[in-house]
Amino acid sequence: MNPPADLAAAQWTERLLETMVAADRPAAALVLDQILATGFAPGRVIAAILDPALVKLGRLWGAENISLTQTFVAAKIAEDVLVRCVPGAETTAAHRSPAVIGNIEDDFHSLGRRIVGSFLRAAGWDVHDLGNDVLPEQFVDKALEVGAVVIGVSAMMQTTALNIRKLRSLIDARGLQGRLRLAVGGAVFNWRPDLVAEVGGEGTAANAAGVDALFHRLQAEAQGAPRG
Ligand code: B12
Known part of the structure; x- marks a missing residue:
């Protein structure tokens, strides 16, 4: 500093x-x-x-x-x-693991997600950004298509954060829990940390600076999980 x-x-x-x-x-x-x-x-x-x-x-x-x-x-x-x-030009890491991000259904607060995506790319992730208002099926299908084991979902409002529960249910219903890990974030999770567990999230970060470490932790957990 x-x-x-x-x-x-x-x-x-x-x-x-x-x-x-x-x-x-x-x-x-x-x-x-x-x-x-x-x-x-x-x-x-x-x-x-x-x-x-x-x-x-x-x-x-x-x-x-x-x-x-x-x-x-x-x-x-x-x-x-x-x-x-966008810090792409400063990328030093080159692990290129795929990751999927997007704003949950009905949420159009794109700024935080875009910052998160920029930081992840700079840290070497191959980011698939699905944009705003993303349905649970779109998250899961894209993660399976590109081989991502971490999905990062952004929600800024209490109402839209609750839509993440549908994604949690879909992951569980397809037997992908553990193998697909769910990161959640957005201002609402900073005010109400209890909401992370309530919507079925497996980790959060208060800002983009903490997202790379979070995704690495979730990736390691997923790779250690039994294949379902
Ligand atoms: C800018 C803004 C808008 C812009 C969004 C523009 C855009 N392209 O993003 C516009 C004007 C479009 C908008 C619209 C609305 N908004 Co608005 N908006 C905001 C505001 C002022 C700032 C949000 C923001 O961009 N913050 C800056 C970014 C950098 O921070 P961030 O999003 O938190 O992201 C960081 C972290 O949270 C984290 N993070 C983010 N995503 C993720 C994901 C993962 C996986 C991880 C780990 C971390 C992470 O990293 C990010 C970068 O450091 C907030 C107020 C606030 N205090 O948040 C209200 C706010 C979120 N909006 C609100 C509301 C009500 C609305 C509207 C309903 C208003 C209306 N009447 O139309 C609509 C709804 C639109 C919708 N359906 O989504 C309310 C929500 C209330 C609530 N309790 O749920 C808030 C809190 C304002 C308020 N106090 O009333 N909004």
Whole structure:
């Protein structure tokens, strides 16, 4: 940890957040130009600047201090940052194990999932991202097709998190429990950790930085499980 660098990151977070609150996408692009011009590593921008800005934005939304329109433009700004800072170029690992991710049925909060996918790719996973509003059958069929043993499901709302139970039931009904491991994540699991077990998840991570370690743990568990 480098205190001056962290201080700089916190200041950039505030500048980026200001453009989100102002719903000013061109200004956000300029802020990102400035950040990258300082030599800040693109991969670190996501975890050190974008992620905290979105968490603060979430608090403003919760306190009803910003509108849906502002949030929508903020989401577009976050996508712009992601596109420019996806850490693929920094990939060092090369294990290329397949993994499947997606947002559960009825959930359209794509940002967190996309950040998770970027971090997994950077860590060397061969990520199959099924997108938003994914049905249980689609998760299981894709995992079997590509030989993935870890499925990572994102859900941001309490209502949509409960849809993960259908995926749990399907995995169990097909006798794939143990062999296919289920990671769950999204803001709602950070507020209510008990929900992980309630929906049948086998692990979570509070943010994208913890997802590689979680997927490795679940992969090791699956590879040690008896074939069903
Ligand atoms: C941005 C946002 C939106 C955007 C989404 C844009 C997009 N393309 O993603 C828009 C405007 C579209 C939207 C719509 C809605 N939203 Co909204 N939204 C948010 C907001 C402000 C931020 C979410 C976000 O992007 N966070 C930033 C990312 C980086 O964080 P994250 O998603 O948590 O992801 C990180 C971790 O959780 C983890 N992670 C994520 N996925 C996974 C998966 C795995 C396997 C693992 C291990 C880890 C992991 O890693 C990620 C990266 O570090 C939240 C507020 C909040 N506090 O979360 C509300 C919020 C989630 N929304 C909410 C609601 C109600 C809605 C709407 C119903 C609003 C409406 N009336 O239309 C709709 C529903 C849409 C739907 N059906 O999905 C509520 C949910 C309430 C609840 N208790 O369930 C919240 C909490 C706001 C609130 N306080 O009321 N929303």
